[in-house]
Amino acid sequence: MTAFEPKHVGSLFRRRSNYGVWKGKAVRDDTLYIERRGKVMVITSIEFYAPFSVCLDKSFSFEGDAMIDEEHLRFGNVFVKKSTVTLEEPIKVKELYPLSGKGLDKVESTIKLLYPEEEELEFVISSSRKLAELGSTRELYEGLCSLVGRGRGLTPSGDDMVSGFLSVYNAASTYAGRRKLCISSKALEKTNSFGRSMIYYSQSLQLDKKALKLVTSLLEGDLSLTLEAVLELSKRGHSSGLDYSVGALSACRHILSMWEVVKREERTE
Amino acid sequence: MVSREEVEQANKKATERMMESEPMWVDVVRADEALRLKEKTLLHAGPPVRWEDASGPLRGALIGASIYEGWAKDEVEATKALSRGEITFEPTHHHACVGPMAGVISPSMYLFAVRDRKNTLEAFSNMNEGIGKVLRYGAFDKDVITRLKWLEEVFAPVLKSTVRRIVKEKKGLNVKQLISKALTMGDECHNRYIATTSLFVREIARYAVEVSGKKEASQVLRFLEENNFATLNLGMAAAKCMALAAHGIEMSTIVTVMSRNGTESGIWVSSLGERWFTFKAPVPRGLFFPGYSQEDANPDIGDSAITETAGFGGFAMAAAPAITSWVGGSVEQAIEITKKMYEITFTEHRYFQIPYLEFRGTPCGIDIRKVLKTGVTPIINTGIAHKKAGVGQIGAGTVEFPFEPFKDAFKTYLENYR
Incomplete structure (x- = not known):
């Protein structure tokens, strides 16, 4: 593998401009260097790939598709350089008092304002509304499975939504002593290794800092923290962070309408 | 909560107004007459700032302008007056004004006046001094003050007569057109104004000669010939007009x-x-x-x-x-x-x-x-x-x-x- 240093990344990054997620993401967050065919291809937000750091920390071999050596992970022909980022402590919700009503509407409006593409937005919002309304666990599971691998991007929009949904749903389930929902390995085969990895760690509630902030603030009903988290997540990928947020919101709506244990008072501030 | 569609519509309106704005250079005016400045007040670039937080070049330009106005005889006196608040300073943008670098404008300085008739807006910018040791970069020695005086006493009056003649003949000089042409001639119209200034000279030379003495016209054209940035400030005033239209x-x-x-x-x-x-x-x-x-x-x-x-x-x-x-x-x-x-x-x-x-x-x-x-x-x-x-x-x-x-x-x- 060709050695590289961060100083090389800028120029190589600039040359790279052919597709959404790969483009323009080396901006503010800590960075991750990705190599392909022996060359540095792109740097991107480290948190976006936080699940990969778990692979490093736990020496986890991912479905035979990822190879770990001292410095790199490999996903197919994409190499990921080792980073020092670790995931946050397992999620702990202090109280289950989800954001509801107008609060959720405001967060959704903010997401709509920031969303990059009108057509995708329609798909994402309509899918999230459907998810929220699915009554039985079986229907919900099938609904989630149908979204896996749907849409464009390094992590398809559907995967981001499923990840957001499961993060919130399973965090709430843990608090309420309910069964968690997990997508089967077979269903995960519909998507790529990036999407698989993200859904896997999201449903296991192993989240990075920004996702954690969103899930906790949503479930504890803190509107301003939720908005803050959405703004932070918005820079992730082409629409990845926003898709994740839409999924999380959808889970919140689902819990509010289907579970009885949740307090239903409106919290808008 | 505002909807995405409403924001899109609002932004469309703002950018339409920005693009359709027609900034015309119509006059050269003294700052104290055009801007109604309070006594002993200077303008500066950027957001509001206190003297103790001001950077070196901004301080230098404020000192220079104070000396130029005769409010202080030297750096020490000017610094005292500025730090005590005897001479005050405010952002140019609060007066529909813009100035490059330190952007310091004082009452006796002449300004380009640009008017957007479509939106009934006016914006102003000062005269450009050239590059190197100049007030806008924080220099304030004798040469700097002498050049500012020349701009006030020779350059601005010639331009004033010139633009008034142009206004009579064709309602002013269309700055948007000037920028538009220059962008196809290798300028980006912020840090490269070679084509713009050349086009500007072509537009005004005849009028300048007609309305002023041979000596003054020659001096002014010589200055324009040597200063590629002469039209930066005019371009900025036009840009301010466009931005105001979208505000x-x-x-x-x-x-x-x-x-x-x-x-x-x-x-x-x-x-x-x-x-x-x-x-x-x-x-x-x-x-x-x-x-x-x-x-x-x-x-x-x-x-x-x-x-x-x-x-x-x-x-x-x-x-x-x-x-x-x-x-x-x-x-x-x-x-x-x-x-x-x-x-x-x-x-x-x-x-x-x-x-x-x-x-x-x-x-x-x-x-x-x-x-x-x-x-x-x-x-x-x-x-x-x-x-x-x-x-x-x-x-x-x-x-x-x-x-x-x-x-x-x-x-x-x-x-x-x-």
């Missing part, structure tokens, strides 16, 4: 001011009034005059980012490959910068076009939502001032506007439109 549109997320005072960089957003969103100004990187280096550079300063706000300058870098010899970088990077700016703008300019990009319109109307979404911030071409007062210009380069003002502006926007 004050309810629900719009379009940026209408980007400016820096050497300490902080700040923005205004169309729907958020004259509220500044600021953050520490970054230090530009670029090429330096012999004897100076990056270490001497002051943080970013000047109102000239109004050009990028209006859709040219750094946003039109792809139109000006030769600029890389002045600000550094490669032609490829210049093109990439323009392409990158499309990611954070609402539309493409109808009148400002880039030949190399198949006459694609320049990126126009910075949308705070897109800055927030992409994490990409505007890239600005700029001159570089020495961090110490009194030295002047030491180079030119580019600088990335900080991200935080956009984030703060969007948060405020959400609060306002919840």
Whole structure:
């Protein structure tokens, strides 16, 4: 593998401009260097790939598709350089008092304002509304499975939504002593290794800092923290962070309408 | 809560007004007559700043202007008066005014007056002194003051008579057309004004000779011949007019001011009034005059980012490959910068076009939502001032506007439109 240093990344990054997620993401967050065919291809937000750091920390071999050596992970022909980022402590919700009503509407409006593409937005919002309304666990599971691998991007929009949904749903389930929902390995085969990895760690509630902030603030009903988290997540990928947020919101709506244990008072501030 | 469609409509309205604005150079006016300044008040570039926080070049320019006005006889006296608040200073933008670098404007200075008849707006900018040791870069020695006096006593009166003749004949000089032409001739109209100034001379030379004495006309034309940046300030006043036309549109997320005072960089957003969103100004990187280096550079300063706000300058870098010899970088990077700016703008300019990009319109109307979404911030071409007062210009380069003002502006926007 060709050695590289961060100083090389800028120029190589600039040359790279052919597709959404790969483009323009080396901006503010800590960075991750990705190599392909022996060359540095792109740097991107480290948190976006936080699940990969778990692979490093736990020496986890991912479905035979990822190879770990001292410095790199490999996903197919994409190499990921080792980073020092670790995931946050397992999620702990202090109280289950989800954001509801107008609060959720405001967060959704903010997401709509920031969303990059009108057509995708329609798909994402309509899918999230459907998810929220699915009554039985079986229907919900099938609904989630149908979204896996749907849409464009390094992590398809559907995967981001499923990840957001499961993060919130399973965090709430843990608090309420309910069964968690997990997508089967077979269903995960519909998507790529990036999407698989993200859904896997999201449903296991192993989240990075920004996702954690969103899930906790949503479930504890803190509107301003939720908005803050959405703004932070918005820079992730082409629409990845926003898709994740839409999924999380959808889970919140689902819990509010289907579970009885949740307090239903409106919290808008 | 405001809907996406409403914001899109508002932004369309704002950018339409920005693009359709028709700034015409119509007059040369004294600052004290045009701006109704309070007694012993100076104007400066960027967001408001206190004397104790002001950077070297801004302090230098304020000192120089105080000496030029006769309010102080030297640096010591001026510093005392400024630090005690006996001489006050306010942002140019609060007076529909713009000035490059320190942007200091004093009552006796003459200004370009630009009028947008479509939107009934007026904007002003001071006269450009050239490059190197000049007031706008914080220099204030005898030569600087002498040049300012010459601008006041010779240059401005000739231009005033000239423009009045032009107004009689064709209602003024259309600055948008001038910029539009220059963008197809290798200028980006922030840090390269060679074509613009040449076109300007072509437009005014005959009138200048007709309305003034041979000696004065010759001096003025000579000055224009030697100062490629002579039309920078006129271009900035036009850009301010365009940005003003886009300002004050309810629900719009379009940026209408980007400016820096050497300490902080700040923005205004169309729907958020004259509220500044600021953050520490970054230090530009670029090429330096012999004897100076990056270490001497002051943080970013000047109102000239109004050009990028209006859709040219750094946003039109792809139109000006030769600029890389002045600000550094490669032609490829210049093109990439323009392409990158499309990611954070609402539309493409109808009148400002880039030949190399198949006459694609320049990126126009910075949308705070897109800055927030992409994490990409505007890239600005700029001159570089020495961090110490009194030295002047030491180079030119580019600088990335900080991200935080956009984030703060969007948060405020959400609060306002919840």
